[in-house]
Amino acid sequence: QSALTQPASVSGSPGQSITISCTGTSSDVGGHNSVSWYQRHPGKAPKLMIYEVSHRPAGVPDRFSASKSDNTASLAISGLQAEDEADYYCSSYTSSSTLVVFGGGTKLTVL
């Protein structure tokens, strides 16, 4: 069982908006501004989409945004496109000896 809790799946139609949640504890998500989000297409390596809660690396469309409130982080995708269909993982630093924890991943289906 993953340390961070994500919904197993979300879906949306092209052009719509969706949100993926990532719930942890005060030892990880709630206690540090360290949340990252990764996109992973089947058979590919993960791609960094968001770092330090809400920052987008160069080249990531501004349709992707993220935030955090208490122990829950959220990734929002607006204007859904077919290419957004992928698995999304959140991660965070944790003050436990694990150091970095991931969510179990959320499968985004674009209908």
Add this chain to the structure above:
Amino acid sequence: QVQLVQSGAEVKKPGSSVKVSCKASGGTFSSCAISWVRQAPGQGLEWMGGIIPIFGTSNYAQKFQGRVTITADESTSTAYMEVSSLRSEDSAVYYCARTPTVIANYYYYGMDVWGQGTTVTVSS
């Protein structure tokens, strides 16, 4: 743009060891940390540990302490991850990934470049 190129798939017997390499192509390790992340079939991503190559300092998730060794050769811009006493639960895809910083708590930050993954199968 730096790329991380990992060694090929491995099939190992239980109790043996495996060493996976990760070479920076188009760049060096001079200003980054390298982490190792694995994903077992049907499981999520799991951070195993990492290293800052220019300092040679490594960190491990407690679960892997003592059974995993992460090293780096700055002269060849190659990082290595060795797992000993392999068991079937270690069958997974292993990734190396870069964090573009050399501060001690590099694991606080996101990993922006990933290797292509190395499949390790542990089977008798």
